[in-house]
Amino acid sequence: MQISDRQLDLVNRQIERLRKSDNFYGRRLKEAGVTGVSSAEEFCRLPFSEKADLRAAYPLGLMAVPEDEIVRIHSSSGTTGTPVIIPYTQKDVDDWATQFARCLEMAGVTRQDRVQITVGYGLWTAGVGFQAGVERLGAMAVPMGPGNTEKQLKFMCDMETTVLCATSSYALLLAEEVEKRGMQDQIHLRRGVIGSERWGQKMRSRIEGLLGIELYDIYGLTEVYGPGTGISCRCGCGIHTWDDFNYLEIVDPKTGEPVPDGEWGEVVYTTLVKEGAPLIRFRTHDISRIIPGPCPCGDPHPRIDQIQGRSDDMMKIKGVNVFPRQIEEVLQRFPQLSSEYQIRISHLDGRDTMRIYVETDGTQNFLELGDEVAHEVKSRIGFTPIVKVVEMGLLPRSEKKTRRVYDERYE
Amino acid sequence: MQISDRQLDLVNRQIERLRKSDNFYGRRLKEAGVTGVSSAEEFCRLPFSEKADLRAAYPLGLMAVPEDEIVRIHSSSGTTGTPVIIPYTQKDVDDWATQFARCLEMAGVTRQDRVQITVGYGLWTAGVGFQAGVERLGAMAVPMGPGNTEKQLKFMCDMETTVLCATSSYALLLAEEVEKRGMQDQIHLRRGVIGSERWGQKMRSRIEGLLGIELYDIYGLTEVYGPGTGISCRCGCGIHTWDDFNYLEIVDPKTGEPVPDGEWGEVVYTTLVKEGAPLIRFRTHDISRIIPGPCPCGDPHPRIDQIQGRSDDMMKIKGVNVFPRQIEEVLQRFPQLSSEYQIRISHLDGRDTMRIYVETDGTQNFLELGDEVAHEVKSRIGFTPIVKVVEMGLLPRSEKKTRRVYDERYE
Structure with missing residues (x-):
């Protein structure tokens, strides 16, 4: 959805404020010589900001107004590194x-x-x-x-x-x-x-x-x-x-x-x-x-x-972006399947292949079930995977986070 | 400090609001036939409200406005009984x-x-x-x-x-x-x-x-x-x-x-x-x-x-209100005393007596120290107690809350 003129106007005012401050992004704008954007196309050429920028700004490098205008901070938990501090x-x-x-x-x-x-x-x-x-x-x-x-x-x-x-x-x-x-x-x-x-x-x-x-x-x-x-x-x-x-x-x-x-x-x-x-x-x-x-x-x-x-979870298969969650959601619709699955992606004969291993309780013919699952997955992601149905308990279990995706194209 | 006319005016407006609500105190005012107070003397005859009233009003009996005007509640911890809920x-x-x-x-x-x-x-x-x-x-x-x-x-x-x-x-x-x-x-x-x-x-x-x-x-x-x-x-x-x-x-x-x-x-x-x-x-x-x-x-x-x-801690001795804290504060000024003490109040020959037992490390003559402590306590509470200095470790210890006051007048 393209940025509207009203939004562009607000972005320009924000750029102006940022350039006045010593905020990390204000410095970035000044370095890039950006004083404003006049079109949606120009907006899309503005540099991104990343979590890493915010971390590098610790503790108060994000602050874009004089300190006495700040009434509060919040912070991310910092469990995965330096906390990010956001002043309000x-x-x-x-x-x-x-x-x-x-x-x-x-x-x-x-x-x-x-x-x-x-x-x-x-x-x-x-x-x-x-x-x-x-x-x-x-x-x-x-x-x-x-x-x-x-x-x-x-x-x-x-x-x-x-x-x-x-x-x-x-x-x-x-x-x-x-x-x-x-x-x-x-x-x-x-x-x-x-x-x-x-x-x-x-x-x-x-x-x-x-x-x-x-x-x-x-x-x-x-x-x-x-x-x-x-x-x-x-x-x-x-x-x-x-x-x-x-x-x-x-x-x-x-x-x-x-x-x-x-x-x-x-x-x-x-x-x-x-x-x-x-x-x-x-x-x-x-x-x-x-x-x-x-x-x-x-x-x-x-x-x-x-x-x-x-x-970070995304897989690009046959030119299509696929997420484990999409597969998971399809599998959840089959009561005869367990919660376990494994996805293996490989590149054979010049094309990508996705195999999905699932477990069943055996109430249905394995081949028939595999076809049904493949059909449903295709309607979700746009191409047909190879579905392999196995007996309950055959897929590996882990007490911690189970690895479900193996991308063998890059191994 | 007597209630001012401006404060009385606000109390009267509050009485009016309370009488309109079904709040516990509004009911109490109606039962007592109170429609307002015209003087500081009258104010002092208004019934008290107690923590027990607030508990009895659980959960929302304190609310004195229509519910859709309430934006928040807070609550006491309720560790000693029903929590009290205060709507704001x-x-x-x-x-x-x-x-x-x-x-x-x-x-x-x-x-x-x-x-x-x-x-x-x-x-x-x-x-x-x-x-x-x-x-x-x-x-x-x-x-x-x-x-x-x-x-x-x-x-x-x-x-x-x-x-x-x-x-x-x-x-x-x-x-x-x-x-x-x-x-x-x-x-x-x-x-x-x-x-x-x-x-x-x-x-x-x-x-x-x-x-x-x-x-x-x-x-x-x-x-x-x-x-x-x-x-x-x-x-x-x-x-x-x-x-x-x-x-x-x-x-x-x-x-x-x-x-x-x-x-x-x-x-x-x-x-x-x-x-x-x-x-x-x-x-x-x-x-x-x-x-x-x-x-x-x-x-x-x-x-x-x-x-x-x-x-609840207050002791009335010789017509004077005394609190354990007052004694404690005086004792804290003596580095040669331990943190332990015991207060015993008795009634002998028609008059109240307060005895204070304290422990010392022995660096000073017991009688002399007792006199000094008695003198300091008197300047704090207005009358002279009997101070008994004992050796370190003689007063009882408790892992929980130590009982420090024994009022033997009522035993």
Whole structure:
């Protein structure tokens, strides 16, 4: 989706602000001699910014305004290296609350709702983001914070909370506890707003079924406000994003070139009104696509598809970008298959081949099942893989993260 | 300090609001036929509210406005029984931030400061209270949350934080770590804002010395906004309280009658503009006194003294209210005494007697030391106790909470 004139105008104002500051990107713009962009084509030639740039700016090199305008920092966890520190002005905090409240509204949350927030506070952006959104909307925040399942369940019942905000794994844990204790009649939940983790349809259905609620996917990243820059709607067909605050492009993860609407690639964020730490063309490594055309829900904000994974996971096979998650989703539709699978990609006789190994309980003829799976995978990714059905237990198990993809073309 | 006409006016408006709601205190007012108060004397006849009332109102019986005006709840920990749930409107949240910012200003915090918040978020009022105050003031909040000392020290150095917000025990722990690691030259702290626990001068001096900072005592309770309704000033002679938001009385904990300014008793809070959960004459059980006269710092807000303990601890001896803390403070001044002591109160020949048992290392004549201690205690509490000095190790030790007071008058 090409950047609009209004967005370009905001980008130009941001470039102006950045050039005035000693921010890392301001220096980059000055070095490149960029003073502004006059067209969508020119925009696409602006340099990217990367997580590594943000790390290198530690602690406060991202700050693009005088320090006394900063009211808060947030930070990524720093488990994989130097933390990234994002400074916020009061306007940034307010803008974030506005976006978050819009997300909650799209999820059907109203002033009458009581919203149980089970995510973490502090340096992490989740807790305080949810809370500000709930308060901006005028619903009632029940700020539990993470963990303490006993207390979560007590408040869920006693406070008659109607909306659950959680990671998908904690939502599942709570749902299973509610079932185990036979508490379904004591809870009043109607909706769940779920963020921060990749999750599949099987998990979603299980949470929805156990708690009897509708689930919404909230999207965002610490580097750009936090969660709340987009959310799925009641139609469940993609994530609406707030294009008055951020411009989202999809680029080819390898070449960095923009891809046409509808095609999969890497999500790239450009903030439009952020003050404390504006980002231009920030590569998220999240894989999605622009969903072309209007959404059946009627909301006009542009949509990206559910995040399919990280660009580091992407396989390019027969010229097509394929993600393990796409295969996983197809396999999940077959109850006779186990959760285990293995993908092997090789290059034989001048062409790529994808073999998928799956396990079955033996209730169906192996060849017949293999054909059915191959057919379904083709309708998802566009070409037919070779599917090998094996007996239950034959694929390797691991206590840690199981390696599922072997790309033998480069071995 | 008698309630002012302006405060009375606000109380009357609050009574009007409460009578319209189905709040527990509104019902109490209706039952008592109270429609307003026309004088300070009448105000002192309004019924008290107690922690037990708030517990009985669980979960939302304190709510004095229609639910869709509530944006948040907070809660006491509930470790000693049913939790108390306090609902807040947006105005309550804003008013709290205003009071908190005023506290930080009194502690000398400016927009240039970087404020490390090491207290908990979520249902507890501390974290979010500090954060809102810092942001309202326009300083930079570094919202660490509790624990993770390694990370706290990293951020303290790397972010060059200038203000530490902590409980006294965590401040001491951090101070001792800084010393142990020889990090004094790497920190930039100048002030500490300390809340939530009773602490003595020995502890305060140690933290101040190790970190090279000035400390301020912040005061408040979950039931009335949270921390931030008062703070000590640079003169360190009492806690200034914001009398445009709350009216504080001191009453005799036994009779409930107001005591004259300067006399010790129980702090009783009346909120003046709170909407979500107004409280009239709420008994805190905290023991303090109004400090009469103007403060040398020049700030005109009324002052209470540092909290001396809980009314449950109070002993009435020879007609004087005495708190274990007062004795403890005197004993702490003697380096030759251990931290252990025992107080025994008896009634002999028609009069009360207080005996204090203390332990010494033997560097001084026992009788002489006893006289000195008795003299110091008298100057603190107004009458002379009998001090018995014993050898180190003679007083009983306990792994849990040591019982230090034995009132034998009622045995």
